[in-house]
Amino acid sequence: MTESDIGRSDAESAALDSVAVIGTGMMGTSVALSLRARGLQVYLRDQDPAAAAVAAARGAGTTEDPPGPVDVAVIAVPPGEIALVLAECQAAGLARVFTDVGSVKAAPVAAAEAYGCDLSNYVGGHPMAGSERSGPMAASPTLFLDRTWVLTPLSETTPAAIETVVELVELTGAEPVMMTPADHDRAVARASHVPHLVAAALAATLDDADDAVLRLCDSDILDITRVAAGDAKMWSDVLSLNATDVAKVLSEVAADLAEAAAAVAGDWTQLTTLLRRGNSGRALLTGALFY
Known part of the structure; x- marks a missing residue:
């Protein structure tokens, strides 16, 4: 697959229309750029407004709030912060389905359970791609092309949530692979x-x-x-x-x-x-x- 393959053809149509990306570092901005290249509406959030502004200036999305719940929220923060961000986003009704890109899976799940998160609409994720560089300027819309993207659904995760996140992963050009959090x-x-x-x-x-x-x-x-x-x-x-x-x-x-x-x-x-x-x-x- 080449970079030109990212663009959506007239014959293609995705069920996903809107995504929120929380965390506009290298990984989150790469997700956003990849999805924007496929025509999705992307809403950017970051505790550092300057980082979100840089990502937006690169064409990764908008820093405006979505008018209602988005299809998927991608949590792109350090693994130790995933559960808290998930709890906050679910309480705010940000999205219908939630995923993340953290490189550790079991600990965030345990923390999410402790926070009382709804795990039926959460699918943990970890794209096996990255860079030693950081920040939105290090991001690339082709970062995930032909790369493995691990998904770690739980027993309570609904099939609809899994299908939604699989679609998101495939839109980036990555190959979804299912594992348990512990095996991952x-x-x-x-x-x-x-x-x-x-x-x-x-x-x-x-x-x-x-x-x-x-x-x-x-x-x-x-x-x-x-x-x-x-x-x-x-x-x-x-x-x-x-x-x-x-x-x-x-x-x-x-x-x-x-x-x-x-x-x-x-x-x-x-x-x-x-x-x-x-x-x-x-x-x-x-x-x-x-x-």
């Missing part, structure tokens, strides 16, 4: 959260590097540490909300690194075994991504 959190601990920590740890070894070392750093280390440029406070919050699963995977990585450190001291067979496991894992990854 276990998977992203290995696929996203721990890789971010490993990248940060490697980048941290360079925080006092001299010019001689930095001159020798090539594209390999730039690629490996790219995500370490992400917002530290936001990532700290994300990791803390998925602490159990992250700790389990991180301990496995730490054990492999400890073995590697010992192997470098003389057990080259063990080191070669680890490197070959790395070859195998990389081959599986690239096969899955480019199949």
